[in-house]
Amino acid sequence: MLTDLRIKNLALVDDLTIQFGPGYNAVTGETGAGKSIVIGALGLVLGERADRTLLRDGSEQCSVEAIIDVTSLGDDFHAHLEESGVEPCEEDQLLLKRTFSGTGSNRQFVNGSPTSLTVLASVGEWLVDIHGPHDHQSLLKSVRQLEILDAYGDLAQQRRAFANKVDERASLIAEKTSLIVDEDAYERELDLLRFQVNEIEAAQLQPDEEEGLEQSYQRATNSARLAELAGEAKLLINGAEPSAEDLINNAGRSLQQMADLDEGAGVLLDQQSQLREQFSELATAVEDYAERLNLDPEQLRLIEER
Numbered sequence: 001m002l003t004d005l006r007i008k009n010l011a012l013v014d015d016l017t018i019q020f021g022p023g024y025n026a027v028t029g030e031t032g033a034g035k036s037i038v039i040g041a042l043g044l045v046l047g048e049r050a051d052r053t054l055l056r057d058g059s060e061q062c063s064v065e066a067i068i069d070v071t072s073l074g075d076d077f078h079a080h081l082e083e084s085g086v087e088p089c090e091e092d093q094l095l096l097k098r099t100f101s102g103t104g105s106n107r108q109f110v111n112g113s114p115t116s117l118t119v120l121a122s123v124g125e126w127l128v129d130i131h132g133p134h135d136h137q138s139l140l141k142s143v144r145q146l147e148i149l150d151a152y153g154d155l156a157q158q159r160r161a162f163a164n165k166v167d168e169r170a171s172l173i174a175e176k177t178s179l180i181v182d183e184d185a186y187e188r189e190l191d192l193l194r195f196q197v198n199e200i201e202a203a204q205l206q207p208d209e210e211e212g213l214e215q216s217y218q219r220a221t222n223s224a225r226l227a228e229l230a231g232e233a234k235l236l237i238n239g240a241e242p243s244a245e246d247l248i249n250n251a252g253r254s255l256q257q258m259a260d261l262d263e264g265a266g267v268l269l270d271q272q273s274q275l276r277e278q279f280s281e282l283a284t285a286v287e288d289y290a291e292r293l294n295l296d297p298e299q300l301r302l303i304e305e306r
Contacts, residue, residue, distance in 0.1 A: 003067050004018070007041045012056065068093070081110070094237065098120070231290065
């Protein structure tokens with residue numbers, strides 16, 4: 001029910017506030033008294049198109065405000081407000097406001113929240129019917145006719161359940177559409193995956209191969225220095241004068257003489273003999289290592305590519 005209507009700077013009206021009581025209200029007066037201004041103001045605040053010629057002379061902006069008691073409206077109306085992004089009604093009071101200026105700017109508010117003219121008009125369709133020549137009437141709209149028919153049949157619950165099913169179906173259709181892949185894009189992706197699989201298979205990768213490759217790469221890149229160091233080590237073991245083997249052998253002769261004089265020194269002679277064998281094995285191992293070093297640049301290139 002419309003309880004309050006305030007009009008500012010509309011046509012001949014400077015500032016007018018009308019309060020309506022419960023039940024039937026009548027606004028009467030002779031022709032030209034301004035009854036149509038009230039109806040026009042109500043249409044504006046319900047979302048009708050604004051005409052700047054309605055501005056009061058000397059005014060730059062017009063505004064219309066309405067307070068409507070929505071106690072008798074059902075849950076569907078409040079659900080419509082929520083779906084439209086409008087703040088809920090406090091104490092079942094719906095607040096509407098519409099302003100427009102001579103420059104053509106329009107602003108509209110529902111429950112204090114700015115909104116679009118389309119939303120304002122959709123809310124207005126729930127509230128008021130204006131019956132007159134060439135005026136809009138909700139009974140002529142098929143959507144409103146269906147709502148009245150469903151309300152008469154007490155089908156609000158079934159209607160909401162059906163609406164939920166419709167929304168669910170639309171969501172599934174949208175999800176299905178998102179899953180459909182363009183066939184050309186699918187084939188291109190498949191060709192790329194086939195190429196990558198063939199490339200991986202052709203590489204014949206082996207477990208832990210990378211670690212071995214790292215060692216081979218380090219050895220190949222430092223092969224010249226390694227060969228130099230191996231030669232120095234081999235020279236110190238058995239190539240220099242005196243070499244490590246010469247020193248050990250000289251020590252062995254002294255230990256042999258000690259063992260001839262004292263059987264207890266035989267243990268020292270055994271240790272010297274083991275050390276001589278270890279140095280001989282070390283010399284052989286160093287020589288084998290030096291021979292295995294590969295100074296071929298092509299081999300290094302192959303390792304880098306691998």
